[in-house]
Amino acid sequence: MSSDILDDLNRAIIAALQENPSRTNKDIGETLGVSEPTVANRIRALEDANILRVMMQRDMHALGYSVFALVDLNVEGRTPENVAEDLAKLDACTSVSVAMSSPDIFANINAPDGAALQRIVDEQIAKIEGIASYEVNTALEIVKLDPRFGKLGSE
Incomplete structure (x- = not known):
């Protein structure tokens, strides 16, 4: 199917x-x-067939995550795919995507507060080999976050 x-x-x-x-x-x-x-x-x-997965969804605010950020990353010396794999290993990264143009990678991060976000960026993300530069965009409000779609399976 x-x-x-x-x-x-x-x-x-x-x-x-x-x-x-x-x-x-x-x-x-x-x-x-x-x-x-x-x-x-x-x-x-x-x-x-990796078309459907029935799963629960958690409320990030109820769990204590009040900061949602999108980090734009540019890569040098490694492939974006390899850097993205390293980013995906971080618990704080809820989504990691390789882009077609600049920036090379988008990473979504949930954090309890601004200080925690800064620590995640400085102590985890910035230390990944191959990241040439990054820009952190903090969301003021999430207007839409559609839970109906996600990547299922390994492809």
Whole structure:
């Protein structure tokens, strides 16, 4: 199964789980007019194909993270992919992306406060080999953070 052959039932199951991830397979099946095992098998196949993962989402503010920053990084002496792999190992980095142009890499960071953000940048990020320069952009307010999409699997 691949993303280009998702049928209407798979899309309906995904929509039901997006609306309420804790819905039971039985409830989804009753709503969609299919059996509970059909829903379970479809979800398993979607998970196996890295199209879907049912998971919890935490509120960063409730967990004590009041600072959200986007760090733009330029790389020299190493490939952006290798530097990005090192960044991805840091617990503070919630997302790391290699870009097509300058900057070479974008990294999202959650921190409890400005001082913690500064320590993360100075003591962890700046010490990664290959980082030529960086700029930290702190968000004043998160207007939209869509939890429906993420990278699943290793590709």
